[in-house]
Amino acid sequence: MSAHRRRRIALWGGIAAVALVTAGGIGVQRWLAPPPATSAALLAAMSNAIANGQVAPGRDPICVANGIAYDQEPVNVQTGNVATLSWMNMLVEAGLYESPSSGQSGGFxxxxxxxxxxxxxxxxWGGGKRLCVARGVRLDSVSNVGRVEEMRLRGKRYTGVLADVRWTLDGPAPWLAMPGVGEALAGELPGWRSARWHAGPHGWALTQRKSFVLVDDRWTAGDAVERATSTRGSSDQI
Structure with a gap:
């Protein structure tokens, strides 16, 4: 074989090798690239976790408990107790109590x-020393998606992203929308899963910063992964 022919074969072989490496690099890059972390994709991941029972959105009623027995007995408030009078007058506006009448506490x-x-x-809505404002909560939206990066859940590495998950009241009391009532009650409700409720122009909402991670090339709610990991760990110990 002539030297010229050997040079041509080597040249074409080099070009083919470069093309193969380039194609392989593109293929690897595409394989490694995570799916887009969009609000819609993360909302679907959260909805799927709820549907499969991996994340409970809150089936218990949302209530306030401040020492008043919200049952069928009258509530007596000393006239000097300004804070409690203001609270009860708000419940009068909500249609839960009649306007107060005057009386005496009795005794010496x-x-x-x-x-x-x-x-x-x-x-x-009342009973058991608590006043409830809704039958539960429901998933509303996912927004404010962060940057895709490495994160850890229970010591394991994942490709993950943070986003704001917004919840709203499910089956809210009709009087909750009355002017002044929602704002007063929002300040008295306990936090739900490390977040606080707030009353806004579009109703009540609660926003949590939550993690989502890639599992089998699909975005999955971090809560669901942590629960699954915890369940497997408990099974291993039995």
Whole structure:
């Protein structure tokens, strides 16, 4: 074989090798690239976790408990207790109690009191020393998606992303939308899963910063992965 022919074969072989490496690099790059972390994709991941029972959105009612027995007994408030009077007057505006009547506490040191009689609507939402504002919560949206990066869940590495998950009230009380009522109640409700409820122009909402990770090339709610890992760990110990 001539030297010229050997040079041509080597040249074409080099070109083919470069093309193969380039194609292989593109293929690897495409294989490694995660699917887009869009709000819609993460919302679907969260919805899927709820549907499969991996994440419970909150089936318990959302209630406030501040020491008042919200049952069918009247509530007596001393006239000097400004904070409690303001709270009860708000519940009057909500249609849960009648306007107060005046009375005396009785006993040797009798004090003037305001007496609040419950209305029928209270029976639907009160009892057991708590006043409830909704039957539960539901998933609303996912927004404010962060940057895709490496993160750890229970000591294991994942490709992950953070995003804001927004919840709203499911089956809210009708009187919650009355002016001044929602704002007053929002300040008294306990936090739900490390977040606080707030009343806004589009209703009540609660926003949590949550993680999503790639599992089998699909975005999965971090809560679901942590729960699955915890369940497997418990099974290993049995």
């Amino acid at each position: 040191l009798s004090q003037p009191i305001s007496i609040y009689q419950p209305l029928p609507e209270l029976a639907r």
